[in-house]
Amino acid sequence: MTRYIIQRLIYLVITMILIATLTFFLMKFLPGTPLSAADKLSEEQQQVVLEKYGLDDPVPIQYFNYMVNLVQGDLGISFQFDNREVSTIIMERIGPSMQLGVQAMVIGVILGMLLGLVSAIYHNGFMDYTSTFLAVLGQSIPSFVFAGLLQFYIGVKFGWFPVALWEGWEYTVLPTASLAIFPIAIAARFMRTEMLEVMGSDYIVTARAKGVNKVGVVFKHGLRNALIPLITVLGPLAISLMTGSLVIENIFAVPGIGEQFVKAINVNDYPIIMGTTLLLSFMFIIIILVIDLLYGVIDPRIRLAEGE
Amino acid sequence: MEKLLEVKDLHVSFDTYGGEVKAVRGVNFDLNKGETLAIVGESGSGKSVTTKALMQLIPMPPGRIKQGEILFEGRDLAKMSDKQMQKIRGKEISMIFQDPMTSLNPTMKVGNQIMEGLIKHQKMSKPQARKRVVELLELVGIADAENRMKQYPHQFSGGMRQRVVVAIALACNPKLLIADEPTTALDVTIQAQILELMKDIQKKTDSATIFITHDLGVVANVADRVAVMYAGKIVEVGTVDDIFYNPKHPYTWGLLGSMPSLDSEDEELYAIPGSPPDLLNPPKGDAFAARNEYAMKIDLEQEPPMFKVSDTHYAATWLLHENAPDIDPPAAVKKRMEGMAKTSGGSEGEQR
Numbered sequence: 001m002t003r004y005i006i007q008r009l010i011y012l013v014i015t016m017i018l019i020a021t022l023t024f025f026l027m028k029f030l031p032g033t034p035l036s037a038a039d040k041l042s043e044e045q046q047q048v049v050l051e052k053y054g055l056d057d058p059v060p061i062q063y064f065n066y067m068v069n070l071v072q073g074d075l076g077i078s079f080q081f082d083n084r085e086v087s088t089i090i091m092e093r094i095g096p097s098m099q100l101g102v103q104a105m106v107i108g109v110i111l112g113m114l115l116g117l118v119s120a121i122y123h124n125g126f127m128d129y130t131s132t133f134l135a136v137l138g139q140s141i142p143s144f145v146f147a148g149l150l151q152f153y154i155g156v157k158f159g160w161f162p163v164a165l166w167e168g169w170e171y172t173v174l175p176t177a178s179l180a181i182f183p184i185a186i187a188a189r190f191m192r193t194e195m196l197e198v199m200g201s202d203y204i205v206t207a208r209a210k211g212v213n214k215v216g217v218v219f220k221h222g223l224r225n226a227l228i229p230l231i232t233v234l235g236p237l238a239i240s241l242m243t244g245s246l247v248i249e250n251i252f253a254v255p256g257i258g259e260q261f262v263k264a265i266n267v268n269d270y271p272i273i274m275g276t277t278l279l280l281s282f283m284f285i286i287i288i289l290v291i292d293l294l295y296g297v298i299d300p301r302i303r304l305a306e307g308e
Numbered sequence: 309m310e311k312l313l314e315v316k317d318l319h320v321s322f323d324t325y326g327g328e329v330k331a332v333r334g335v336n337f338d339l340n341k342g343e344t345l346a347i348v349g350e351s352g353s354g355k356s357v358t359t360k361a362l363m364q365l366i367p368m369p370p371g372r373i374k375q376g377e378i379l380f381e382g383r384d385l386a387k388m389s390d391k392q393m394q395k396i397r398g399k400e401i402s403m404i405f406q407d408p409m410t411s412l413n414p415t416m417k418v419g420n421q422i423m424e425g426l427i428k429h430q431k432m433s434k435p436q437a438r439k440r441v442v443e444l445l446e447l448v449g450i451a452d453a454e455n456r457m458k459q460y461p462h463q464f465s466g467g468m469r470q471r472v473v474v475a476i477a478l479a480c481n482p483k484l485l486i487a488d489e490p491t492t493a494l495d496v497t498i499q500a501q502i503l504e505l506m507k508d509i510q511k512k513t514d515s516a517t518i519f520i521t522h523d524l525g526v527v528a529n530v531a532d533r534v535a536v537m538y539a540g541k542i543v544e545v546g547t548v549d550d551i552f553y554n555p556k557h558p559y560t561w562g563l564l565g566s567m568p569s570l571d572s573e574d575e576e577l578y579a580i581p582g583s584p585p586d587l588l589n590p591p592k593g594d595a596f597a598a599r600n601e602y603a604m605k606i607d608l609e610q611e612p613p614m615f616k617v618s619d620t621h622y623a624a625t626w627l628l629h630e631n632a633p634d635i636d637p638p639a640a641v642k643k644r645m646e647g648m649a650k651t652s653g654g655s656e657g658e659q660r
Binding site: 207212298301 | 363365390394395398399403407411413416424425460462473476477
């Protein structure tokens, strides 16, 4: 097990280097330079600035320098945002995004699984149709529509929670709710399908034949077997939620990483683009690793040989 | 002999989009304490549904027990609520299933799966239950029980898993054990082992058994009495000797004739022509008439009642009516019956 994790961490480093390389060169293909917006500077002034940041070197040299700094943990400084350290800017920005993502994910998965379970248990009943209807709505209506509705009704009309900005916990409620709709819908639909399939399997009949009651059959025998496919879809979803939703962050004026990322790309702020890409990739790989390990926890058949 | 189970006029139907499928259409049988009854018949004849209905294990809906009584020690199981049945399932009646590859929960340790019933029905503490699990695993012939109980089903072979399923069924010393084709999914050598195990256990525990199978060889090996089912009804019932040496129903002849044997070389197997009737619209008269070369006019008009052949032997065929012509089983079947009488000269236990 430990060996497996170490192996995966080595892969992680290799993957990160590959991603850094690829992103670096792709980024250089972007039209324009960091100075595109600075047309008030004269040629000479521009040349001075380029030299200062090492942007007049040949691309391979720039790459080499960047990688050397990267290995030492230095992500460089931002070109456009007050020359601040890239790591500082990212750290400031990732907090709100992750908080929203984690909140939305936890609420989404719990509510979604409950809805799905209710659907499966009362299969083809009123509860099933209601929750399936809600799930289809949640999956097909874009989150910014919900965001707008929530802002108008809960934020403005009833005034229960603040409409936008980022000044405390109550400010997270509406964006979290808008973000959670999608995972609720996905979790509910998968849970329902999987649970129905599991409840029709032979070992459920075996459990019932033992005299296990309904609750025991569903939670002790059914749930765990229904979780594997759910985790497979929820993993990527978790990543996209935690790495910041551009739309939701904009609507609610949340100072998150998604918004920052897009701004940086528009103005060719290379160090920020690199730093953000690397951070998101890193989170992605770690979450995939966690999911792979979770499979083993849930299903003993996937568990790795533990060298006993 | 004390009666343990009496099934009276049991009807089970499934409501489908096409209409009501009458899977079991008036089944009557009884079972004494310690006795083994085999129920045989081809796929779709209602054997499994009948026994699953006894434990209310058919999916309801779409299934339902339409009418009839299931008297288990005098209590009518057909009228019990699910809550009441939970106290009976696994404790007084338990079931061994067909496919050991799918009938164990893949994410639960084998020991825990056996323990569940003990903790629920016998109110055992965990350490007590664990001790009993070790005993049970040893009883069903699984060595190294202490360690094996901590493993998951995928770490067991098919035969071993079926032993675990047997252990689960036996955990609370049930009065009635229902074995639903327990050897069908296993290969032949393992089949023999599991059958031997079940016979062994029955001797030790003295529980009554209903053994569902379509393998007549298995029947001769384990059963005291045999009920032959066709299209949701029992068409012939009798002791093993009655059914094997003196079968009366043409369907039973067909079943016996289609069974390969080892002692004859160049004989052709007898095949029953046609296929079983659609139970969405069961035919009028005798359901077997369309496939029966001895069918008479009355077979198409009226269902035959159970005719008494002897105190233990009954069959539902108009051929037993006093006005019916005297008909002998087909030659191939007759030869088979004679062959069986020869080989089974009191040494049933050896023919595996």
